Amino acid sequence: MPFAVTFPDGYGYVVFVALGLTPLLAWVQGSVVGPLRKAAGVPYPNMYATPQQVKESRDAYKFNCAQRAHGNLLENMPQTMLYMLFAGLEYPKATFAVGTAWLICRAIFAYGYITSEKPDGKGRLYGSGYLLMQGALWGMCGALALKML
Template sequence: MSSPFITIPRGFSYVAAATVSTSYLLFWQSKRVVRARRAAKIEYPQLYAEKSECETNEHAKKFNCVQRAHQNTLENMPMVLVNTLIMGLKFPVAAASICGLWTLTRVMYTLGYSTGDPQKRFAYGGTGALYTQVGLILGSTWAVVEFIYAGL
């Protein structure tokens, strides 16, 4: 008879720390969006500056880039968190390390994108963020396969 309880593996506290780091990332990005919005004078609830605003306002394109970096992080966050938690049940240190690296690459991605040159998002971390996400997907898949073979 199996136990109705979930056993949390040793080292899972690292997974918790890595997932909490994503909250700090989002908070930092939000603050950058607010500052860029003020500089560009883009009023709420307008999500992005219009093309005409970008042509006449030097801060508008930078605002769009900062906003897009934040939005892209939000779009990827569910996948990163779910895969980190699943992988972390079997491989906690690896999952935490990859998630922490993802957070770091997203900081670099945001800094590059915030220059106003969208191509710099790749040079400053966009590619690394993609590779870490693939690592989390593969790691969580491996963990699920092991759970299935173990009869869990």
């Protein structure tokens, strides 16, 4: 039996951010990891350079930072994409804005993690606003869920 689904005006922007730009960011970050792996001399299937390699090579350190930034994005993507898709059903403009800010923060997080000269990968903290954006998306989901009760 056919049925119709209606989406609010502007929901396409939410889908574009959640299912278009978010996977694109993951692909870009993954593309950065490959060449850094080669420069660091870390063979597959090893996920990271060893502590000894990191002590001996700045390239190994950068590879570990890039790998971790990419891994952290992959860990946060699924729920954030779902938050966007659900929250956007009621709050499409706010979801688009917050989702876009989340993406920008994630890009800054990765860039700072990989390129910063700060010790212990602390350059990533420049983009830590992504946590606030995720919280806002989660809050919009909660508000919509309560509305639906």
